[in-house]
Amino acid sequence: MDTPSPEQPPAAVADAATLCRELRALLPPGAVLSSPSELAPYECDGLSAYRQRPLAVVIPRCVEEVQAVLRLCSARGVPVVARGAGTGLSGGALPHAAGVLLVMARFDRILSVDPAACTARVQPGVRNLAISEAAAPHGLYYAPDPSSQIACSIGGNVAENAGGVHCLKYGLTVHNVLAAEILLMNGERLTLGGEGPDSPGYDLLALLCGSEGLLGVIVEVTVRLLARPPCARLLLATFDSPVRAGAAVASIIAAGIVPAGLEMMDGLAIRAAEAFAHAGYPTDAAALLLCELDGTEEECTGQLMRVESLLRAGGATELRVAADEAERLRLWSGRKSAFPAVGRLAPDYYCMDGSIPRSRLGDVLERIAVLSSEYGLPVANVFHAGDGNLHPLILYDAGKPGELQRTEELGEKILAFCVEVGGTITGEHGVGVEKLGAMCLQFGAAELERFHAVKEAFDPAGLLNPGKAVPTLARCAEGRRMHVHGGELPFPGIERF
Amino acid sequence: MGDADLGEQIRERIVEAHHWGRGLRIVAGGTRERPGRRVAGEELSLGAHRGILEWEPSELVLRARAGTPVLEIEAALATERQMLGFEPPRAAETATIGGAVATAQSGPRRPFAGAARDFVLGVGCIDGTGQRLGFGGRVIKNVAGYDISRLMCGAHGTLGVLLDVAIRLLPVPECEQSLVRECEPLQAMQIMNSLRSRPLPLSGAAWEAGLLRLRLEGAESAVSRAARELGGDAEADARWWQELRDQRLPFFRDARSLWRVALPPTAAPLALDAAELIDWCGAQRWLSGDVDATLVRARAAQLGGHATLCRGATDDPFHPLAPGMLALQQRLKRVFDPRRVLNPGRLYREL
Ligand SMILES: Cc1cc2nc3c(=O)[nH]c(=O)nc-3n(C[C@H](O)[C@H](O)[C@H](O)COP(=O)(O)OP(=O)(O)OC[C@H]3O[C@@H](n4cnc5c(N)ncnc54)[C@H](O)[C@@H]3O)c2cc1C
Numbered sequence: 001m002d003t004p005s006p007e008q009p010p011a012a013v014a015d016a017a018t019l020c021r022e023l024r025a026l027l028p029p030g031a032v033l034s035s036p037s038e039l040a041p042y043e044c045d046g047l048s049a050y051r052q053r054p055l056a057v058v059i060p061r062c063v064e065e066v067q068a069v070l071r072l073c074s075a076r077g078v079p080v081v082a083r084g085a086g087t088g089l090s091g092g093a094l095p096h097a098a099g100v101l102l103v104m105a106r107f108d109r110i111l112s113v114d115p116a117a118c119t120a121r122v123q124p125g126v127r128n129l130a131i132s133e134a135a136a137p138h139g140l141y142y143a144p145d146p147s148s149q150i151a152c153s154i155g156g157n158v159a160e161n162a163g164g165v166h167c168l169k170y171g172l173t174v175h176n177v178l179a180a181e182i183l184l185m186n187g188e189r190l191t192l193g194g195e196g197p198d199s200p201g202y203d204l205l206a207l208l209c210g211s212e213g214l215l216g217v218i219v220e221v222t223v224r225l226l227a228r229p230p231c232a233r234l235l236l237a238t239f240d241s242p243v244r245a246g247a248a249v250a251s252i253i254a255a256g257i258v259p260a261g262l263e264m265m266d267g268l269a270i271r272a273a274e275a276f277a278h279a280g281y282p283t284d285a286a287a288l289l290l291c292e293l294d295g296t297e298e299e300c301t302g303q304l305m306r307v308e309s310l311l312r313a314g315g316a317t318e319l320r321v322a323a324d325e326a327e328r329l330r331l332w333s334g335r336k337s338a339f340p341a342v343g344r345l346a347p348d349y350y351c352m353d354g355s356i357p358r359s360r361l362g363d364v365l366e367r368i369a370v371l372s373s374e375y376g377l378p379v380a381n382v383f384h385a386g387d388g389n390l391h392p393l394i395l396y397d398a399g400k401p402g403e404l405q406r407t408e409e410l411g412e413k414i415l416a417f418c419v420e421v422g423g424t425i426t427g428e429h430g431v432g433v434e435k436l437g438a439m440c441l442q443f444g445a446a447e448l449e450r451f452h453a454v455k456e457a458f459d460p461a462g463l464l465n466p467g468k469a470v471p472t473l474a475r476c477a478e479g480r481r482m483h484v485h486g487g488e489l490p491f492p493g494i495e496r497f
Numbered sequence: 498m499g500d501a502d503l504g505e506q507i508r509e510r511i512v513e514a515h516h517w518g519r520g521l522r523i524v525a526g527g528t529r530e531r532p533g534r535r536v537a538g539e540e541l542s543l544g545a546h547r548g549i550l551e552w553e554p555s556e557l558v559l560r561a562r563a564g565t566p567v568l569e570i571e572a573a574l575a576t577e578r579q580m581l582g583f584e585p586p587r588a589a590e591t592a593t594i595g596g597a598v599a600t601a602q603s604g605p606r607r608p609f610a611g612a613a614r615d616f617v618l619g620v621g622c623i624d625g626t627g628q629r630l631g632f633g634g635r636v637i638k639n640v641a642g643y644d645i646s647r648l649m650c651g652a653h654g655t656l657g658v659l660l661d662v663a664i665r666l667l668p669v670p671e672c673e674q675s676l677v678r679e680c681e682p683l684q685a686m687q688i689m690n691s692l693r694s695r696p697l698p699l700s701g702a703a704w705e706a707g708l709l710r711l712r713l714e715g716a717e718s719a720v721s722r723a724a725r726e727l728g729g730d731a732e733a734d735a736r737w738w739q740e741l742r743d744q745r746l747p748f749f750r751d752a753r754s755l756w757r758v759a760l761p762p763t764a765a766p767l768a769l770d771a772a773e774l775i776d777w778c779g780a781q782r783w784l785s786g787d788v789d790a791t792l793v794r795a796r797a798a799q800l801g802g803h804a805t806l807c808r809g810a811t812d813d814p815f816h817p818l819a820p821g822m823l824a825l826q827q828r829l830k831r832v833f834d835p836r837r838v839l840n841p842g843r844l845y846r847e848l
Contacts, residue, residue: 114763115694116690116691116693116694116763117690117693117761117762117763118693118694138694139694140694160640161640161644163638167638168637171611171615172638174615174644174647175611175615184825188821190821190822190825194761194801194802194803195761195801195802196759196760196761196762196780196801196802196803197607197608197612197759197762197777197780197781198601198612198651198759199759199803200803200805200815200816200817200818201815201818201822201823201826201844201845201848202648202651202652202656202826202829203601203614203647203648203650203651203652204648204825204826206614206644206647206648206650207643207644207645207647207648209644210640210643210644211643211644215643227693227694227695227696227697228696229696230696250555251555253555253556253557254554254555256578256579256668256669257668258667258668295696295698295715295716295719296696296698296719296722296723298716298718298719298722299698299715299716299718299719301718302716302718302719303716355636355637355638355639356636357553357556357558357635357636358555358556359553359555359556384638387636387637387638388636388637388638389637389638422634422635422636423634423636424634424636424638424639424640424641425641426639426640426641427636427638427639427640428638428640429640430640431640431641431642435641439641439642442641442642443631443641443642446628446629446630447630447631447632447642450624450630450645450832450833451642451643451645453832454643454645454829454832456828456832457825457828457829457831457832458825458828469642470642
């Protein structure tokens, strides 16, 4: 199959000055940024280890302006990278050196909330939390709640298929989006999904979720809203080892209980979060579980009792039920600020995102501990335990020569182990630029070829967010990344260099 | 019939068909009546490719070969009080899990628990070139690569022959209660609209022939409290819901022509000259009777939905796609099946 190689910048590299002049002619004053100081805030997303300035940043306000930008860039062969709030953790919104960064942040209007259908139609730049705030007067909310929800945009959520602490029971972004309006790179507008339960033909809405801005620019999203459960109870349990806590998680799932959230932190993360948020965590614990149960009063009470006895049987050293709403929110605040809290422990940290079968939690945590001491790099674990989505945070100092490389190597070993136990290299943060190498661990050449071809079906010239999400076959064939299974090379047909 | 892995034979058939550019008509359970255009081509039967491959009850995840009967899977799951959350219809005993996923069929629980695609975690498949492919996995969260597994769900085998599917399971709720009350369709719609925004343990809301039925499931105490709040008569026998799920109600059995209309749930009753059954808390309407196809489609589109002719004479059972959308779907078809070997024309003449 003849796939383009999107890791190379397209041949026609536009002259920056000409391009900016042409963009300014299309957009209102102030919508095109090009001076180095204007570009600087946009040179990275939430993964600041990768930085790149684009030729220009454009900040359109309406669909017609986005269309005009896309058409111009298509005609000039200029790559376009869409950006929402820039909180992504895999470099998905990292600008292209020879391209335009399309900032969707000004598409920040909630177009309508329909309390009878339980839906909201919003522009892509609307912040995740703003949707729930707009729905609150109707007793409704938007369920997926990434920890970044005060900042991240719904467009970015769709592009990454974002998850959150309540996704165990209520699903990921893909389960809570009904429709999306997108523009293809050539400016063509399409509606994927609809306000009904499904739409004819292939399920392109599912395909869009998690496509990391490679298939189309999202210009409108319709989400499903849920009735706010009348009761939510939060239970905190501590354990003397993460492995035991992991086993307790598996026992809750096995008992047929689906908590609204089931989160875990290890000792390092507990102490960091406590110092940062003063959530009231016991700082001597080796592991902590937060288990939230929601529903009607009756459901909560019944489930709470069952979970308490399971946790006790699983060896919990302390069990505490939040006495009131204030305590519940305080206990959550520690978990929700765990990343920045851990971030204070070292000059830099690197957040992993592997996902594994829940029954393997204990094994994987043990393996991470071994690797951590082998590499001499501390690892704090904060994660969505209920759905097996790990976030090991590797602490390092980018200022020390070679440490970033060793960190990345350790990270890749952790991901390789996730794949080995039947899991995946990314549960919710996406591949972006960061996990291109790790993708080679998970997929063979045939799947990767199909991914490139799917992109080509949407974007034949390969101009939309090129070089992200799917590695080239050549990259996977590179010796350093190569994984040899049973003596067989995974890409026998490809030249090696 | 015992478990068997026919993956290699199936692959060889596809390789050959690809070589000669010959169409294959994919048959799973075989007897299930599904909407779809007639496919010219040799039969490729998956029914014998069956067996549960992985099922760790504590994971609430199951992986099975595509030809495994839904009934067989459900019988196994029941021993651990687990179930398929999307309630695929079992019109025939031979209905397979692969068929249910390929045609994206979901039962009455769909508006409350999710559709078939919402439960799909991964697939193993063979595309139209005879290439074996694996997408997704068996973990709950996975954003590595495009979500091809969910794209395959509802593609009617036109993008790949499913060999195995990994599915997320749900625990069987503690108790179930069906409520019934008499009302006209407009009133039924009003009630459904008022239910959607309330935190109730609902798992079904449907209206047929003057009767609105609500199904409650969950913890005993929650169900009985909701039942008191909602009112209506308790229906001791829950068989109606199973017959709705399996499309075995007389409404379906007797229909000479049967339309499925998917709509925004608050859309007005269709008010066409046909018997109407409302399911999915308003989002799925069934019409039985000889109604003019253009009329149904126009009405569905006007209300923001689409219509499928599930039974009855037609060349085009599925709602037509806008030209740009059709062109994109054709390009996707070419990615996975460049020589149009897999169920050519089943969904649309052009796919
Ligand atoms: C402290 C912290 C906590 C986090 N916690 C979570 C968590 O719990 N769960 C989780 O899933 N993620 C989490 N994230 C990651 C991040 O917030 C999510 O990936 C989020 O969905 C990104 O949204 P954004 O608007 O910032 O997108 P950006 O970072 O701007 O972009 C992300 C990707 O989406 C694309 N994109 C953005 N907008 C559009 C559009 N309109 N059309 C097409 N493509 C578009 C970009 O090209 C890019 O590939 C966290 C991040 C931080 C910093």
